[in-house]
Amino acid sequence: MNALVGLLSHRCNFYIATMAIWRPNLDLNSSNRASAIADAIATDIASGRLAVGDRLPPQRILAWTLGLSPNTVMRAYDEARRRGLVAGEVGRGTYVRAQVPALPRGGLTPLSRSPDGPVDFSRNLPFTGAAAEELAATLAQLGKEPGLADFLDRGEERVRAPQLAAAAAFLGRLGLDISPPSITLANGGQQGVFAALMALSRPGDALVVEALTYQPIMAMALHFGLRLVPAAMDGEGVLPDAFEAAVRRSGARLAYLMPTLHTPTTATLGLERRRQIAAIAERRDVTVIEDDVFGFLPRQRPVPIAALAPSRTVFVTSVSKSMAPGLRVGYVAAPSHLLPAIETAVAVSSWMPPPLMAEIARRWIVDGTGARLNAAQQAHAARRQLLARRLLGNRPYLADPDGLHLWLPLPPEWQMGSFAAAASEAGVRVNAGDLFAVGADKPSAVRLCLSYEMDDRRVEDGLAIIADLLAGGGRMVT
Numbered sequence: 320m321n322a323l324v325g326l327l328s329h330r331c332n333f334y335i336a337t338m339a340i341w342r343p344n345l346d347l348n349s350s351n352r353a354s355a356i357a358d359a360i361a362t363d364i365a366s367g368r369l370a371v372g373d374r375l376p377p378q379r380i381l382a383w384t385l386g387l388s389p390n391t392v393m394r395a396y397d398e399a400r401r402r403g404l405v406a407g408e409v410g411r412g413t414y415v416r417a418q419v420p421a422l423p424r425g426g427l428t429p430l431s432r433s434p435d436g437p438v439d440f441s442r443n444l445p446f447t448g449a450a451a452e453e454l455a456a457t458l459a460q461l462g463k464e465p466g467l468a469d470f471l472d473r474g475e476e477r478v479r480a481p482q483l484a485a486a487a488a489f490l491g492r493l494g495l496d497i498s499p500p501s502i503t504l505a506n507g508g509q510q511g512v513f514a515a516l517m518a519l520s521r522p523g524d525a526l527v528v529e530a531l532t533y534q535p536i537m538a539m540a541l542h543f544g545l546r547l548v549p550a551a552m553d554g555e556g557v558l559p560d561a562f563e564a565a566v567r568r569s570g571a572r573l574a575y576l577m578p579t580l581h582t583p584t585t586a587t588l589g590l591e592r593r594r595q596i597a598a599i600a601e602r603r604d605v606t607v608i609e610d611d612v613f614g615f616l617p618r619q620r621p622v623p624i625a626a627l628a629p630s631r632t633v634f635v636t637s638v639s640k641s642m643a644p645g646l647r648v649g650y651v652a653a654p655s656h657l658l659p660a661i662e663t664a665v666a667v668s669s670w671m672p673p674p675l676m677a678e679i680a681r682r683w684i685v686d687g688t689g690a691r692l693n694a695a696q697q698a699h700a701a702r703r704q705l706l707a708r709r710l711l712g713n714r715p716y717l718a719d720p721d722g723l724h725l726w727l728p729l730p731p732e733w734q735m736g737s738f739a740a741a742a743s744e745a746g747v748r749v750n751a752g753d754l755f756a757v758g759a760d761k762p763s764a765v766r767l768c769l770s771y772e773m774d775d776r777r778v779e780d781g782l783a784i785i786a787d788l789l790a791g792g793g794r795m796v797t
């Protein structure tokens with residue numbers, strides 16, 4: 320017994336010496352100490368003393384620190400778990416959960432393209448005009464077919480199998496040679512990423528991301544109680560050394576990356592860096608969620624990381640950027656040991672995308688409509704990028720000729736928030752760079768999305784306002 324106490328106190332001292340241990344402010348006179356500890360957890364979360372993903376001390380160690388029995392602390396943690404404050408499993412530790420899943424700053428506002436009001440460069444959505452006629456023709460054709468009612472059922476095999484075959488063809492054009500059983504359908508890329516995180520992470524896990532990342536990932540991480548670990552980037556995208564250091568530092572087993580037409584910087588990772596990321600994923604046992612929703616737009620692009628490290632990559636794409644975002648059809652390809660959990664995550668959150676929408680996407684992939692719509696998006700993007708080049712002059716910024724957005728570093732006299740506010744006051748919406756920043760490093764830049772506005776003249780007006788503000792320097796808007 321004495322040996323056990325000695326060992327325990329040795330381990331506790333070791334733990335306390337190596338970690339900043341959380342210690343609740345407790346009323347030790349409280350008649351229910353377990354509840355008092357759970358209350359203290361709630362108070363410390365509310366005050367920010369405990370953050371999402373923080374690990375609570377192991378039960379025995381907290382008991383030892385407070386001079387209470389381990390049983391009391393066990394009951395306290397159970398109560399905190401029941402109240403939704405913490406999550407965890409035996410052997411993995413107890414972590415602070417995301418409390419009320421909050422949307423990222425800036426919000427995810429409802430969509431409505433308006434010909435009036437501010438010029439909106441804040442939404443990264445493709446031009447939808449081109450798909451309208453195609454949709455009318457496809458719906459008319461579907462309406463004449465005897466099997467129409469099949470699409471009202473819940474994804475029967477005879478409907479789903481050809482849709483997965485078309486998905487495999489779609490992914491093949493992105494350089495991913497994969498068979499239909501390795502793919503599942505999702506409600507857009509967004510749900511694909513969400514389902515992958517839901518399936519592959521546990522509260523408290525680390526998720527390595529590019530230092531600037533897609534805003535909803537931050538909300539998802541908050542929701543799942545994940546620790547975001549930023550990896551530094553340059554103009555080509557994530558730096559492999561920084562990626563590996565982030566993995567090593569955090570012990571992460573999961574990463575989310577956008578190697579093609581990165582949001583917000585437009586960077587596309589070259590083949591050599593993709594190879595290095597694939598090798599790191601293999602070496603360090605990391606699963607990479609590769610978000611390739613923009614993958615169809617560039618006329619030239621390297622193969623996906625998924626083609627280089629197939630057993631380490633969950634590849635997510637959709638028809639949103641190449642055909643139409645309102646179809647809400649996404650494709651997730653994953654190795655066989657991961658796919659069933661992702662399929663379950665899609666099923667528990669939505670069963671499946673509406674079979675009728677997946678069928679429209681299937682037909683458009685198979686009959687060449689999708690390729691035509693994609694070409695129309697590329698032409699549209701290229702035209703808008705030319706407008707930007709003309710109106711922003713020789714000012715340095717990052718863009719891709721086939722990309723929908725651009726990334727505009729601000730001159731030193733402008734502060735980012737002031738610039739976004741000044742643009743808004745002048746009638747133009749942009750995204751300030753800090754909305755995408757995961758770490759402390761906030762880039763002084765703004766993202767301009769060029770495809771959301773329908774009318775070229777409004778885009779020209781908006782760009783002229785931006786150019787004017789840049790030329791006028793740092794007018795402070797309070």
Ligand SMILES: Cc1ncc(COP(=O)(O)O)c(C=O)c1O
Nearest residue numbers: 507508509533582610612637639
């Ligand atoms: C980087 C990125 N990933 C994923 C998505 C989700 O796309 P969707 O769900 O429309 O396929 C978007 C949409 O804007 C995006 O920009």
